[in-house]
Amino acid sequence: MTTHEIGPRMVGERLMYNRAVRVEAPRSWLFLSGHEARDDAGGIAHRGDMAGQMRLTLRRLGETAAEAGMALADVVQIRIMTTDLAACKAHYDVLLDGLATAGCRPTSLLAEVSALSDPDMLIEIEAVAVR
Numbered sequence: 001m002t003t004h005e006i007g008p009r010m011v012g013e014r015l016m017y018n019r020a021v022r023v024e025a026p027r028s029w030l031f032l033s034g035h036e037a038r039d040d041a042g043g044i045a046h047r048g049d050m051a052g053q054m055r056l057t058l059r060r061l062g063e064t065a066a067e068a069g070m071a072l073a074d075v076v077q078i079r080i081m082t083t084d085l086a087a088c089k090a091h092y093d094v095l096l097d098g099l100a101t102a103g104c105r106p107t108s109l110l111a112e113v114s115a116l117s118d119p120d121m122l123i124e125i126e127a128v129a130v131r
Contacts, residue, residue: 001023001027002023002024003021003023003024003130004021005018005021006019006020006022007019008105014100015105016096017107018105018108019107020107021077021105023130026131028130030068030070030074030128030129031127032064032065032075032126032127032129033126034081035060035061035124035127036121036123036124036125037053037057037060037121037122038056039056044118044121047120048122050084050087050088050090050094050122053122054088054095054123055098057125058072058102061075065127070129072102072103072104073102073103073104074130075127076106076129077107077127078099078106078107078108078109078125078126079108079109079111080095080110080123080124080125081111081123081124081125082110082123083113083114083115083116083122083123084122085110085111085112087122088110088112106127
């Protein structure tokens with residue numbers, strides 16, 4: 001499988017997102033449901049802490065990808081929903097750094113929503129991975 005980045009949007013030397021990613025001959029697709037910052041007991045962790053929820057959400061997304069035999073590096077698209085766009089943008093480096101560390105260079109959507117499934121959730125991320 002080969003991927004081709006189309007229209008990368010950069011912040012300095014760092015990728016913010018790709019406008020498109022073309023995938024040639026994938027063998028496997030993984031559609032990841034919305035993930036959130038849940039602790040091991042199933043409750044929302046890092047209440048009121050956008051950066052903390054971002055880190056844990058990315059970790060949970062990576063754990064699910066790994067359970068399916070993939071990695072965050074295989075993610076080609078993410079959709080980020082937040083209840084606080086200003087706070088999300090203020091801490092967006094947390095997401096950019098986490099994705100860069102994982103070698104993940106996806107297309108993306110960032111949208112503010114009026115509510116998520118739990119009132120303590122500040123962010124939810126869903127994804128598509130290919131290999």
